Amino acid sequence: MNLGTVLTRFLLIAGLSGLMGCSSLNAGGSPGSGNLGPEKNAPQIVEVSTGQAIDFKALTERLAAHSIILLGEFHDNAHHHRARARLIEALGQARKSQEPFQLVVEQLAMGSSVSPNTTGPTEALLAQLKEAGFQDKAWGWPLHEPVFRAALSQGMAVNGGNLVPGQSMKLFQQGESALPEKLQGLLAKASLPAPNLQALDKALVDGHCGQLPDAMLKPMRLVQRATDLSLLVAATEHKATIVIAGNGHVRKDFGIPSLLPALKTSPKLVTVGFLESDPSAKAGQSGGTASDGQAHHGAVYDFIWLTPPAEREDPCKGFQMP
Numbered sequence: 001m002n003l004g005t006v007l008t009r010f011l012l013i014a015g016l017s018g019l020m021g022c023s024s025l026n027a028g029g030s031p032g033s034g035n036l037g038p039e040k041n042a043p044q045i046v047e048v049s050t051g052q053a054i055d056f057k058a059l060t061e062r063l064a065a066h067s068i069i070l071l072g073e074f075h076d077n078a079h080h081h082r083a084r085a086r087l088i089e090a091l092g093q094a095r096k097s098q099e100p101f102q103l104v105v106e107q108l109a110m111g112s113s114v115s116p117n118t119t120g121p122t123e124a125l126l127a128q129l130k131e132a133g134f135q136d137k138a139w140g141w142p143l144h145e146p147v148f149r150a151a152l153s154q155g156m157a158v159n160g161g162n163l164v165p166g167q168s169m170k171l172f173q174q175g176e177s178a179l180p181e182k183l184q185g186l187l188a189k190a191s192l193p194a195p196n197l198q199a200l201d202k203a204l205v206d207g208h209c210g211q212l213p214d215a216m217l218k219p220m221r222l223v224q225r226a227t228d229l230s231l232l233v234a235a236t237e238h239k240a241t242i243v244i245a246g247n248g249h250v251r252k253d254f255g256i257p258s259l260l261p262a263l264k265t266s267p268k269l270v271t272v273g274f275l276e277s278d279p280s281a282k283a284g285q286s287g288g289t290a291s292d293g294q295a296h297h298g299a300v301y302d303f304i305w306l307t308p309p310a311e312r313e314d315p316c317k318g319f320q321m322p
Contacts, residue, residue, distance in 0.1 A: 042055065042056075043055070043056055043083065043305060043306075043307075044277070044305070044306040044307075045058075045059050045303060045304065045305050045306075046303065046304045046306075047059075047062070047302075047303055048299075048301060048302055048303060048304060049302070054303075056086075056087075056090070059087070059272075059303060059305075060087065060090040060091060060094060061094075062270070062303070063087075063091060063270055063272070063303075064091055064094040064095065065268070066268045066269060066270040067239065067240050067241070067267045067268045067269070068232075068235050068236070068240075068241050068243065068267045068268070068269040068270070069091070069101075069241070069242045069243065069269075069270055069272070070243045070245065070249075070250035070255075070256055070257070070269065070270065070271040070272065071084050071087065071088075071242060071243065071244055071245075071250070071272050071274065072245065072246060072247035072248075072249070072250040072251075072271070072272060072273045072274045072301070073244070073245070073246055073247060073274050074246075074247065074274065074275075074276060074310060075139065075140065075143070075246060076140060076143065076310050076312060077274070077276065077307065077309070077310040078143055078310065079307035079308055079310070080274040080307055081143055081144055081145075081146050081147050082146050083274065083305060083307060084146075084147055084150075084244065084274065085146035085147050085149070085150035086150070088101075088103070088147065088150040088151050088154065088156075088242060089150045089153065089154060091154075091242065092150075092151075092153075092154025092155065092156065093154070095240065098240075099239050099240065100154060100155045100156055100240075101151075101154070101156055101238075101240045101241060101242050102156055102157055102159055102238040102239075102240070102241050102242070103147075103148075103151040103156045103157065103158045103159060103241070103242050103243075103244060104159045104160070104161040104231060104234045104235045104238070104241050104242070104243045104244070105147075105158060105159070105160065105161060105162075105243075105244040105245070106161060106162050106227075106231065106244060106245040106246065106249060107134055107135075107139050107144060107160075107162070107244070108129075108132055108133055108134055108158070108159070108160030108161070108162060109133050109160045109162050109163065109164040109165060110160050110161055110162065110163070110164065110180075110230055110233070110234045111160060111164070112132040112133045112159070112160035113132060113157050113158060113159045113160065114128050114129060114132050114148070114152070114157065114158040115128075115157060116151075116152050116154075116155045116156055116157050118152055119152070122142060122145060125145065125148065125149065125152075126141060126142075129148065129158075132158075132160065133160065133165070144244075147244055151242070156242070159234060159237075159238075160234065161230060161231040161233075161234035161235065161243065161245075162227060162230060162231065163180070163223075163226060163227055163230050164180070167180065167226075168223045168226075168227075171219065171222050171223050171226055172219045172220075172222075172223060173219075175219070175222065176222065179226060180230070182233060183226065183229050183230060183233065186229055186233075186259075186262040186263075187222075187225055187226065187229060187259075187262065189261055189262040190229075190258060190259045190260070190261040190262040192254055192258060195253075196253045196254045196258060197221075197254070199253050199254055200221060200224065200253075200254035201217055201221065203248055203254070204217060204220050204221065204224065205217070207248075208319075208321060209315070209316035209319045210316075211319065211320070211321040212321065213321070224248075224254075225259070227249065228249055228255055228256045228258075228259055229259050229262065231243055231245055231249060231256055232256045232259050232260070232262075232263070235256075235267075236263065236265070236267060243256065247273050247274065247275070250271045250272070250273065250301070251271070251273070251300040251301070252271055252299075252300050252301065252302070253299070253300050255271075255300075256269075256271075257269055257271055270302045270303070271301050271302050271303070272301060272302065272303045272304070272305060273300065273301035273303070273304050273305070274305050274307065275304055275305070275306050275307075276306070276307060276308070276309035276310070277306045277307065277308060277309065278309070
């Protein structure tokens with residue numbers, strides 16, 4: 001079995017969409033455009049604790065009070081990246097009189113960073129990102145460009161939070177003994193309750209189109225948990241942090257928030273799931289509105305932001321495990 005191929009495919013579950021690549025997106029402009037432009041419609045945002053729809057300003061105010069803000073994504077959805085860029089700019093403005101937020105991203109490994117002084121055209125920004133380890137083809141560049149530019153424009157450094165290259169393979173082959181030194185012993189302090197563990201396992205299996213062999217479930221689970229822990233530890237190295245990662249990483253039941261017991265401190269953390277509406281659904285059908293999305297996914301996020309879907313083929317069509 002080709003473990004490298006398997007682990008590459010494992011990354012697909014990060015957004016719980018089974019997708020990593022970017023197909024043609026009907027996103028109102030080029031996918032990497034930094035010009036956000038006016039919203040065609042008001043954002044569909046729900047505060048899960050109340051079940052009430054809120055506007056962009058209210059969301060910004062609620063998020064700004066937290067020291068760690070988790071923003072999810074479907075990796076191939078340009079709507080998600082532009083929405084988060086708008087949010088990052090607003091959050092940066094909200095802290096103008098304080099130490100700025102720092103950005104921690106899944107797209108770079110822990111220990112790497114891009115300075116907030118980075119400016120210039122797309123090619124110059126990409127060169128700086130690639131020097132920090134960014135894989136432009138794997139992440140469908142320029143999809144994430146609006147996110148990075150928004151952060152840099154607000155004086156935020158773009159910091160890596162993921163496992164270093166090759167670490168996932170070592171974990172897959174060697175188990176917890178291959179954890180990085182600063183993560184050693186922490187996973188055991190935040191074991192998942194049975195229902196949460198079942199939810200994670202289901203996400204892993206679904207992310208591989210139902211074809212994941214039972215024997216691979218445990219090592220896949222370890223890689224996912226270690227990745228989440230790495231992102232959390234990276235986030236706590238700053239006074240105030242915005243974390244950019246797939247929806248699977250920001251889920252409260254088995255993602256980054258579930259690892260808070262591993263820390264000595266208790267940072268004030270909040271999570272936003274960026275989901276997709278079903279254009280064919282009507283109110284009352286799951287995915288038709290933000291309220292429908294909240295009913296279907298709400299327990300695992302503090303807030304839900306619903307956008308139009310990305311145009312994509314069925315990711316399971318022709319999929320076969322190696």
